[in-house]
Amino acid sequence: xxxxxxxxxxxxxxxxxxxxxxxxxxxxxxxxxxxxxxxxxxxxxxxxxxxxxxxxxxxxxxxxxxxxxxxxxxxxxxxxxxxxxxxxxxxxxxxxxxxxxxxxxxxxxxxxxxxxxxxxxxxxxxxxxxxxxxxxxxxxxxxxxxxxxxxxxxxxxxxxxxxxxxxxxxxxxxxxxxxxxxxxxxxxxxxxxxxxxxxxxxxxxxxxxxxxxxxxxxxxxxxxxxxxxxxxxxxxxxxxxxxxxxxxxxxxxxxxxxxxxxxxxxxxxxxxxxxxxxxxxxxxxxxxxxxxxxxxxxxxxxxxxxxxxxxxxxxxxxxxxxxxxxxxxxxxxxxxxxxxxxxxxxxxxxx
Amino acid sequence: xxxxxxxxxxxxxxxxxxxxxxxxxxxxxxxxxxxxxxxxxxxxxxxxxxxxxxxxxxxxxxxxxxxxxxxxxxxxxxxxxxxxxxxxxxxxxxxxxxxxxxxxxxxxxxxxxxxxxxxxxxxxxxxxxxxxxxxxxxxxxxxxxxxxxxxxxxxxxxxxxxxxxxxxxxxxxxxxxxxxxxxxxxxxxxxxxxxxxxxxxxxxxxxxxxxxxxxxxxxxxxxxxxxxxxxxxxxxxxxxxxxxxxxxxxxxxxxxxxxxxxxxxxxxxxxxxxxxxxxxxxxxxxxxxxxxxxxxxxxxxxxxxxxxxxxxxxxxxxxxxxxxxxxxxxxxxxxxxxxxxxxxxxxxxxx
DNA sequence: GTGAAAGCGCTAACAA
DNA sequence: TTGTTAGCGCTTTCAC
Numbered sequence: 221x222x223x224x225x226x227x228x229x230x231x232x233x234x235x236x237x238x239x240x241x242x243x244x245x246x247x248x249x250x251x252x253x254x255x256x257x258x259x260x261x262x263x264x265x266x267x268x269x270x271x272x273x274x275x276x277x278x279x280x281x282x283x284x285x286x287x288x289x290x291x292x293x294x295x296x297x298x299x300x301x302x303x304x305x306x307x308x309x310x311x312x313x314x315x316x317x318x319x320x321x322x323x324x325x326x327x328x329x330x331x332x333x334x335x336x337x338x339x340x341x342x343x344x345x346x347x348x349x350x351x352x353x354x355x356x357x358x359x360x361x362x363x364x365x366x367x368x369x370x371x372x373x374x375x376x377x378x379x380x381x382x383x384x385x386x387x388x389x390x391x392x393x394x395x396x397x398x399x400x401x402x403x404x405x406x407x408x409x410x411x412x413x414x415x416x417x418x419x420x421x422x423x424x425x426x427x428x429x430x431x432x433x434x435x436x437x438x439x440x441x442x443x444x445x446x447x448x449x450x451x452x453x454x455x456x457x458x459x460x461x462x463x464x465x466x467x468x469x470x471x472x473x474x475x476x477x478x479x480x481x482x483x484x485x486x487x488x489x490x491x492x493x494x495x496x497x498x499x500x501x502x503x504x505x506x507x508x509x510x511x512x513x514x515x516x517x518x519x520x521x522x523x524x525x526x527x528x529x530x531x532x533x534x535x536x537x538x539x540x541x542x543x544x545x546x547x548x549x550x551x552x553x554x555x556x557x558x559x560x561x562x563x564x565x566x567x568x569x570x571x
Numbered sequence: 572x573x574x575x576x577x578x579x580x581x582x583x584x585x586x587x588x589x590x591x592x593x594x595x596x597x598x599x600x601x602x603x604x605x606x607x608x609x610x611x612x613x614x615x616x617x618x619x620x621x622x623x624x625x626x627x628x629x630x631x632x633x634x635x636x637x638x639x640x641x642x643x644x645x646x647x648x649x650x651x652x653x654x655x656x657x658x659x660x661x662x663x664x665x666x667x668x669x670x671x672x673x674x675x676x677x678x679x680x681x682x683x684x685x686x687x688x689x690x691x692x693x694x695x696x697x698x699x700x701x702x703x704x705x706x707x708x709x710x711x712x713x714x715x716x717x718x719x720x721x722x723x724x725x726x727x728x729x730x731x732x733x734x735x736x737x738x739x740x741x742x743x744x745x746x747x748x749x750x751x752x753x754x755x756x757x758x759x760x761x762x763x764x765x766x767x768x769x770x771x772x773x774x775x776x777x778x779x780x781x782x783x784x785x786x787x788x789x790x791x792x793x794x795x796x797x798x799x800x801x802x803x804x805x806x807x808x809x810x811x812x813x814x815x816x817x818x819x820x821x822x823x824x825x826x827x828x829x830x831x832x833x834x835x836x837x838x839x840x841x842x843x844x845x846x847x848x849x850x851x852x853x854x855x856x857x858x859x860x861x862x863x864x865x866x867x868x869x870x871x872x873x874x875x876x877x878x879x880x881x882x883x884x885x886x887x888x889x890x891x892x893x894x895x896x897x898x899x900x901x902x903x904x905x906x907x908x909x910x911x912x913x914x915x916x917x918x919x920x921x922x
Numbered sequence: 923g924t925g926a927a928a929g930c931g932c933t934a935a936c937a938a
Numbered sequence: 939t940t941g942t943t944a945g946c947g948c949t950t951t952c953a954c
Contacts (some may be wrong), residue, residue, distance in 0.1 A: 234946090234947080236946095236947055236948080237947070237948070238947080246924075246925085247924065247925045247926075248925090248926095248947090248948085248949095249924075249925060249926080249927095249948095249949080249950075250923085250924055250925075252947095252948065252949060252950085253923095253924085253949090253950095256949090260923060260924080261923070261924085262923060262924095265923085265924090277722070279693070279696045279697050279723075280697050280947090280948085281638070281697065281699065281946085281947050281948070282697045282698050282699070282948095283634050283637050283638045283643070283698070283699055283946085283947080283948090284638050284930090284946070284947035284948040284949085285947080285948050285949070286634050286930090286948090287632070287634045287635050287638055287930045287931065287932090287946090287947085287948075287949095288929080288930050288947085288948050288949045288950080289930085289948085289949060289950090290930075292634070294677075302659060302662060302663045302666060303656075303659050303660055303663040303879075304659070305654075305656065305659075307659065308653060308654050308655070308656075308658065308659040308662075309654055311653060311659075311678075312653045312654040312680065315653060315678065315679075315680040316680065316682065319679070319680065319687075319691075324677050324679070324694065324698065325677065325678060326645075326675050326676065326677045326678075327662075327666065327676060327677075327678060328666075328670070328675070329663065329666040329667065329670065331667065336670075340670075342630070343675065345630045346630055346631050346632065346633045347633050347634070347675065348632065348633070348634055371628070372630075482862055482866070485866035486865075486866060488866075489865075489866055489868070492868075511833055511863060512862060512863050512866055514837075515833070515836035515837060515839075515840055515863055515866075515867050516866050516867060516868070517840070517843075517867070517868055528654075585930090585931075587930095587931055587932080588931070588932070589931080597940075597941085598940065598941045598942075599931090599932085599933095599941090600932095600933075600934080600940075600941065600942080600943095601939085601940055601941075603931095603932065603933060603934090604933090604934095604939095604940085607933090611939060611940080612939075612940085613939060613940090616939085616940085631931090631932085632930085632931050632932070633932095634930085634931080634932090635930070635931035635932040635933085635946085636931080636932050636933070637932090637946090638930090638931085638932075638933095638946045638947065638948090639931085639932050639933045639934080639945080639946045640932085640933060640934090640946085641946075
């Protein structure tokens with residue numbers, strides 16, 4: 221009908237359910253229903269519809285459907301950083317769960333920039349994503365752009381940070397506990413002057429790790445010495461800086477908790493080059509359970525930060541929520557993390 | 572108008588351009604034009620429109636726009652694997668270029684599975700992505716699902732593989748040349764029995780690296796000894812297997828080209844544990860320029876595989892194409908890769 | 923079990 | 939510079 225007055229010459233025309241309907245002499249609604257396996261359509265017509273669709277090379281237009289149904293089957297993922305093993309693990313986890321559930325993932329990369337993150341959030345709203353999984357920048361306290369989602373009833377699940385969002389769900393590990401464990405382990409190896417190399421304490425994850433570090437020390441009757449706490453970030457440069465700082469410290473430190481494996485590896489490398497023995501001179505504990513931790517020598521003791529699992533859990537709980545399985549409000553899921561003891565910290569014959 | 576007969580009680584109603592139009596006493600098309608900074612709209616009304624939009628908390632519905640305009644500003648990315656440093660670098664590159672150009676990226680992860688990849692391709696068609704960037708599985712020769720894009724005039728750019736797609740664009744490195752360089756380097760270090768550890772030769776990248784390896788040997792008057800070529804994949808297990816195999820070889824090999832840094836690192840580790848000296852007993856060259864290559868000891872000689880750059884170039888050329896900047900057909904962009912010489916292969920005092 | 927008709931929110935040709 | 943009007947392709951009551 222709609223197409224009757226259009227000249228048939230255009231090959232750029234999309235094939236629509238109307239074409240299938242015309243072809244079969246049924247109505248467009250029958251085709252629509254047939255395509256989505258609606259129970260009220262007879263098996264035979266459904267089969268005919270499927271056959272015609274295939275024959276005509278029909279590809280359903282999800283845009284049109286989403287516009288009408290207000291459901292996009294799209295999950296938006298906002299990450300402050302992308303190019304590291306933890307994040308790609310999380311994405312892998314999210315991707316596989318989402319895909320199995322018929323959701324697509326659109327990812328926005330904020331490059332450590334709150335303004336850009338806000339833009340990304342707006343954009344997700346315009347795309348009408350069904351839900352959001354986010355690891356926010358958190359370089360200041362401006363999380364207001366996440367409130368937009370709340371206003372529009374778009375569920376958000378945070379991971380890797382963002383404790384400051386009240387009534388929001390999140391999937392995290394016990395960062396304070398992990399920091400405590402790592403530090404306690406070093407103390408048990410006989411360390412007394414333990415350096416902490418970590419990121420900016422504005423980020424909740426780092427604040428928590430610091431807290432655990434401080435508590436463990438206190439529980440062993442040691443007070444925190446701020447000159448041993450280095451918070452200049454976690455990357456190659458920071459690892460080198462940390463090594464330099466450590467070599468200048470007096471009295472010498474005897475342990476280091478470096479909350480990123482790559483940074484720890486770089487630091488360790490620099491120290492061994494300078495003649496230090498690891499773990500004899502300095503016992504080291506990293507964080508993340510990167511591939512790297514396994515191939516450096518000595519192998520790095522580290523805290524396992526299960527990225528794939530975190531991604532899977534976040535995606536699963538978001539999708540469950542979207543399907544209305546639970547309507548409970550904010551949830552805080554704590555994923556198990558654990559200390560993996562290896563040579564870089566084992567100073568005693570035994571553990 | 573459209574809304575006049577609707578009871579006003581529903582708070583779930585979206586705010587649309589009609590609301591803004593009513594609010595301002597102008598037509599919806601004026602609002603639409605104002606919102607997209609159409610030149611024919613006066614500065615003053617445009618400002619009013621923007622103000623009203625902000626005041627009402629309006630969020631443009633991109634679905635509706637895309638449905639009408641047939642442009643989604645979405646790039647689909649298909650990757651056969653996700654959880655490795657090269658891929659996350661590529662994604663980072665794609666993401667930053669796409670985002671700057673106003674495109675969103677939706678990623679589909681095929682988990683080394685051709686059937687799933689085909690499904691992902693179909694899905695992208697249904698979502699009406701404007702263009703595609705893909706690193707296909709290629710475990711067999713079935714690439715037919717990519718022809719769908721061709722049929723619908725959706726441009727595709729491949730990276731990391733897929734030479735078998737005629738008249739398609741791609742961004743690659745010179746894998747054969749890199750393989751040649753790596754092997755030649757080992758030969759120049761005095762190696763004569765050089766092991767090759769690599770992936771399945773069905774994948775074009777591995778086939779090419781093999782080709783370079785073989786050519787370099789031949790150019791030095793050495794014929795390829797298939798017992799030195801291990802193609803059981805590239806991962807931790809393969810690294811260990813490779814080390815075991817190497818230790819069993821007789822006569823002993825004196826060099827190894829392992830086309831993945833992590834695999835190379837694992838293999839090297841296992842060999843040093845068994846008492847081998849690197850590079851004295853075995854000179855090793857890896858591939859990828861992973862972080863890992865820098866923190867193992869000895870540091871790993873490797874081939875730089877510039878992921879971020881590849882992603883950026885792929886995204887840029889796809890977007891340029893979408894904007895109609897060039898209408899040339901298939902292009903093959905070869906990105907510079909190079910040998911990074913480090914301790915794991917330097918047997919002679921000089922280079 | 924199937925059809926008619928309205929409309930999701932936006933864009934863009936054509937008028938004015 | 940702005941308004942009118944007709945869809946984009948699909949879903950979904952409501953009717954039969």
